[in-house]
Amino acid sequence: MITVESLTRKYGDHVAVDNISFTARPGRVTGFLGPNGAGKSTTMRVMVGLTPPTSGSATIEGRHFADLPNPGREVGVLLDASAQHAGRTGREILTVAAMTMGLPTSRVDEMLERVSLTPTEAGRRVRDYSLGMRQRLGIATALIGDPHVLILDEPANGLDPAGIRWMRDLLRGYANDGGTVLLSSHLLHEIEVIADDIVVIGNGRIVAHGTKDELLAAAGTVVRTPDRAALADALTRGGVEFTASDDGALRTVADPTLVGRIARDAGCALTELKSADGAGLEEMFLELTADTQREGVAA
Numbered sequence: 001m002i003t004v005e006s007l008t009r010k011y012g013d014h015v016a017v018d019n020i021s022f023t024a025r026p027g028r029v030t031g032f033l034g035p036n037g038a039g040k041s042t043t044m045r046v047m048v049g050l051t052p053p054t055s056g057s058a059t060i061e062g063r064h065f066a067d068l069p070n071p072g073r074e075v076g077v078l079l080d081a082s083a084q085h086a087g088r089t090g091r092e093i094l095t096v097a098a099m100t101m102g103l104p105t106s107r108v109d110e111m112l113e114r115v116s117l118t119p120t121e122a123g124r125r126v127r128d129y130s131l132g133m134r135q136r137l138g139i140a141t142a143l144i145g146d147p148h149v150l151i152l153d154e155p156a157n158g159l160d161p162a163g164i165r166w167m168r169d170l171l172r173g174y175a176n177d178g179g180t181v182l183l184s185s186h187l188l189h190e191i192e193v194i195a196d197d198i199v200v201i202g203n204g205r206i207v208a209h210g211t212k213d214e215l216l217a218a219a220g221t222v223v224r225t226p227d228r229a230a231l232a233d234a235l236t237r238g239g240v241e242f243t244a245s246d247d248g249a250l251r252t253v254a255d256p257t258l259v260g261r262i263a264r265d266a267g268c269a270l271t272e273l274k275s276a277d278g279a280g281l282e283e284m285f286l287e288l289t290a291d292t293q294r295e296g297v298a299a
């Protein structure tokens with residue numbers, strides 16, 4: 001379990017993380033989402049003791065990372081796949097990690113196999129690795145100590161489609177075995193497919209937090225009609241609040257059955273009526289973070 005409590009991190013006057021609290025639970029994959037500069041990496045860096053908090057705390061199984069006697073055995077961390085010693089080979093990096101954690105070096109070959117790095121690739125220097133290969137090596141380093149918790153910043157970055165599928169299966173299996181996974185990603189589809197719980201952050205603050213199903217269900221209904229004024233009028237008379245989007249749709253938190261019934265009774269032909277969860281996480285993400293997106297709602 002990862003517990004973040006009233007965490008704030010300031011850089012001078014700039015509040016990068018503003019009093020956030022959430023938990024990432026065992027047996028679940030928690031997706032950590034937010035626009036560029038929202039504070040995801042800062043939060044993750046605080047979790048693993050690389051950045052001190054200004055106030056509040058982030059703990060792993062109730063302890064600060066710095067207090068863990070052999071952290072790699074408890075928390076697997078991948079924050080920046082390129083932050084490896086470029087002059088070492090992949091095998092050397094894993095061997096150093098195994099030795100630091102007091103593990104047998106036989107774990108190195110197990111991990112190379114687990115992340116599908118071939119012996120030839122393992123013998124190459126990391127400076128000659130592709131981004132996807134670095135990510136695989138980073139995952140191997142995170143997993144080598146067989147930890148119960150994984151903290152991964154953009155782990156799918158640079159992976160090819162087969163690699164993304166592999167990563168998804170790996171993290172799902174890890175959570176199904178009782179592990180806690182916290183991962184940030186800009187790949188909303190990936191989060192939508194893999195996450196059980198979602199934390200959305202914007203401008204350092206949490207703008208939504210819950211299970212994926214709750215958050216997507218809360219996104220409501222999207223409806224389109226050639227006669228928007230008539231439908232808007234009928235919805236208002238039916239006591240249903242809505243917003244009109246620039247793309248011609250009306251959006252409401254009411255459920256599609258109610259919206260469909262109101263449209264029928266008002267004689268409005270519909271060209272589209274769908275639960276907003278069909279619109280998916282991207283829509284939800286853009287709506288929730290519209291105030292904090294540098295591109296604004298138009299994004």
Ligand SMILES: Nc1ncnc2c1ncn2[C@@H]1O[C@H](COP(=O)(O)OP(=O)(O)OP(=O)(O)O)[C@@H](O)[C@H]1O
Nearest residue numbers: 011014015016034035036037038039040041042043
């Ligand atoms: N060392 C630092 N010094 C000053 N400001 C910083 C520092 N590290 C981060 N920040 C600022 O804190 C804010 C949050 O940055 P952070 O890297 O946590 O965002 P992020 O959500 O991970 O973004 P991205 O998706 O682009 O990686 C940004 O405004 C960033 O400029």
